[in-house]
Amino acid sequence: MITKRLLSTGNSHPFPPMIKNYLQWAQNTPKHQSSTTFNPKGTSILATDLLKSYFEKGLISQARDLFDEMPGRDVVVWTAMISGYTYFNEYTQAWSVFVDMVKDGNVPPNAFTISSVLKACKGMNSVFSGGLVHGLAIKRRFVEGFIYVDNALMDMYATCGVTMRDACVVFHDIKQKNVVSWTTLIAGYTHRGKGSRAVQIFREMSLEGAKLNPHSISIAVRACASVGSNILGRQIHTAVIKHGFESDLPVMNSILDMYCRCSYLSEAKEYFNEMSEKDLITWNTLIAGYERSDSIEPLFIFSQMESEGFSPNCFTFTSLVAACANVAALHCGQQMGSHIEWVYEVLELPARHMKEAGYVPELDCFIRDQEEHFF
Known part of the structure; x- marks a missing residue:
């Protein structure tokens, strides 16, 4: 297999130029098909580079297959896997890898590992998991010794904690x-x-x-x-x-x-006109700002936005509808009429996601509710 040929060499120089071609092959391969026997001395850096390259290309399943095949994983490999999952918002998977690492016991986590898994705890909104990592960080003397660990702890507690108390405690204990x-x-x-x-x-x-x-x-x-x-x-x-x-x-x-x-709003409009660069957030912010101004200014801003090539999203229409309702501008429907199909598609998204998640509506309750309503 090509993986075996690449990773069995002890020379690290020929490998980087070959990554691009290898990844193109891997993207068309549903599973990392390799029974590679790794040479820990010659291939650790190469394997880690390949693992990171998989994540850079978004090849998450291939990265996991490669990771599972690697014996004698060092702390860099474990951390790369956790960081990769976290980057793609696969927080539960990142936490699972960290738990496996701790259970394995052969390679203790370092400060970078702790920082990465704390981001996963934040993503899972799990202050319990974050507290366990905090305890391990104290035991390993990473707290108050590595600023990025302290900051990651603060961020986790600030997001997941019931109050800001724990985040403040960490903050006040940081010396620099x-x-x-x-x-x-x-x-x-x-x-x-x-x-x-x-x-x-x-x-x-x-x-x-x-x-x-x-x-x-x-x-x-x-x-x-x-x-x-x-x-x-x-x-x-x-x-x-x-x-x-x-x-x-x-x-x-x-x-x-x-x-x-x-x-x-006058200062906002003046500042808006002076801005050297704008994106959709810029336009939506100004439209939303005029939402309760009892004027049809949002419609003019919307027309200008479209004339400059920006496509509206659901936030744009939400602000426009609210603005029109405030001034009873029923004619604004004509201006948004060309987007009505897009609006319906957006409205259908929640129902589609609920169906994919296995949601089944309680029709019996719905029918009885309607009967009570009409009779």
């Missing part, structure tokens, strides 16, 4: 906090609807002299928008210009959203 640490805490409070606390932490972050990045700026602006703090939002807008983040599209969208949520 970085921008990710601060941003994770701010994002956690913002996600839970505690914008005032998030804004307060952002102020503390600024006083501590933490270096800002586009992501931290976006999160902070979102927190300001959630509490209608336009004054601080403007200050952050000034900081965006000062730090040269004004060309970052997610940052620009966050600022636009802040002006819209704070009901500064």
Whole structure:
């Protein structure tokens, strides 16, 4: 087999140029058909590279087949498998691999493994699993020693915890906090609807002299928008210009959203017109901002959006229908009429997914309910 020929060589140089052709072959192969005998000394790096390449191509099943065939797996291989599953949102599979790794007992996880599996715990929304990993991290002395482990712990607790308490405990125990640490805490409070606390932490972050990045700026602006703090939002807008983040599209969208949520629609429209780049999120944000303005401005924005080549999605239509309802603009149906088939397709998606998941409606209850209604 080609796999055996590739992986049995001890020379790592000829392998990388061959990966592309091999992956093209593998994409047409339903299962990784190989009874390869691995040479641990000569093929560990090659096998790991191939495993990562599978994931880069989205060949998840082939990656798993290769992983299962590999004896003497080292920590890099285990971690690559966990990270690959996590990247493709296969969180349960990632957790299963981690459990197998711990049960195997031959290769202890390292800090990168812990960080990767914590992302899987977050994805599963399982604070119980995350707590088990936290305990292992303390035992292995990864906590307070590896900042990316501390940040991953914070992120997991901020997302999965009943409150922000555990995330705050981890945060306060970090001796040298970085921008990710601060941003994770701010994002956690913002996600839970505690914008005032998030804004307060952002102020503390600024006083501590933490270096800002586009992501931290976006999160902070979102927190300001959630509490209608336009004054601080403007200050952050000034900081965006000062730090040269004004060309970052997610940052620009966050600022636009802040002006819209704070009901500064004239400023929002002015800022929108000045934006050097726009995407569908940009257009949807402005349309949603005008949703309760008691005007037909969303219809004009929608027409402009289509004329510039952007296709609407379900969020666009939701805001448009709400805007039309507010001003009783029944004629807006004519403008959206050409998209009605697309709208019906979107509406059918939930029913289709429910059917695929095995949902069976309670027809008996439905019939009795109708009988009670009519009789």
